[in-house]
Amino acid sequence: xxxxxxxxxxxxxxxxxxxxxxxxxxxxxxxxxxxxxxxxxxxxxxxxxxxxxxxxxxxxxxxxxxxxxxxxxxxxxxxxxxxxxxxxxxxxxxxxxxxxxxxxxxxxxxxxxx
Amino acid sequence: xxxxxxxxxxxxxxxxxxxxxxxxxxxxxxxxxxxxxxxxxxxxxxxxxxxxxxxxxxxxxxxxxxxxxxxxxxxxxxxxxxxxxxxxxxxxxxxxxxxxxxxxxxxxxxxxxx
Numbered sequence: 319x320x321x322x323x324x325x326x327x328x329x330x331x332x333x334x335x336x337x338x339x340x341x342x343x344x345x346x347x348x349x350x351x352x353x354x355x356x357x358x359x360x361x362x363x364x365x366x367x368x369x370x371x372x373x374x375x376x377x378x379x380x381x382x383x384x385x386x387x388x389x390x391x392x393x394x395x396x397x398x399x400x401x402x403x404x405x406x407x408x409x410x411x412x413x414x415x416x417x418x419x420x421x422x423x424x425x426x427x428x429x430x431x432x
Numbered sequence: 433x434x435x436x437x438x439x440x441x442x443x444x445x446x447x448x449x450x451x452x453x454x455x456x457x458x459x460x461x462x463x464x465x466x467x468x469x470x471x472x473x474x475x476x477x478x479x480x481x482x483x484x485x486x487x488x489x490x491x492x493x494x495x496x497x498x499x500x501x502x503x504x505x506x507x508x509x510x511x512x513x514x515x516x517x518x519x520x521x522x523x524x525x526x527x528x529x530x531x532x533x534x535x536x537x538x539x540x541x542x543x544x545x546x
Binding site (some may be wrong): 350352354359360361362363364367408410412419420422423424425 | 436474475477480488523525533534535536537538539540
């Protein structure tokens with residue numbers, strides 16, 4: 319079985335400061351990992367993915383994520399937060415050996431304060 | 433491309449009534465997913481199709497739920513009869529080929545069953 323945990327329901331950060339949204343995962347094999355973002359009254363939008371290779375993955379809107387196999391984590395980061403980054407962020411995982419189904423975390427509400 | 437189009441955006445109905453949600457995926461996409469989002473359970477996969485064929489419907493809550501994809505450009509999710517616990521936001525998403533995990537979500541249908 320595959321699962322993903324986002325330990326923080328809410329993250330607040332001041333504009334211009336670095337941000338981190340945490341994600342840990344559990345799979346039986348090697349993972350595919352993803353981040354999606356959801357703005358109010360909208361569907362989720364793809365941000366980035368890790369399949370293999372470099373542990374630091376760069377995505378849309380200046381976001382990046384770091385894969386850490388030993389800690390089974392895939393934290394989302396951005397060096398300098400913008401007010402417009404305020405949204406709901408979802409981590410997702412898929413076990414490479416599993417059927418074509420993503421398991422999403424419960425989401426983390428990011429609020430960037432001006 | 434207009435993206436994934438869902439209708440209606442909002443649906444309010446009474447318990448026991450039939451509800452039909454509609455989805456038009458992005459042209460050329462061969463995967464279509466139906467998700468349900470609630471505060472309590474987060475984002476749940478209900479069913480997905482590949483080339484119009486249902487592949488995994490294990491997430492469909494019960495026999496009251498059914499989904500069809502008669503052609504590559506249209507899918508429906510039907511609830512009959514509807515119950516208050518079905519109230520949620522229902523998302524349709526589509527994707528393509530080997531990058532199937534990069535889902536493109538519609539704006540969702542907010543369903544309220546009174």
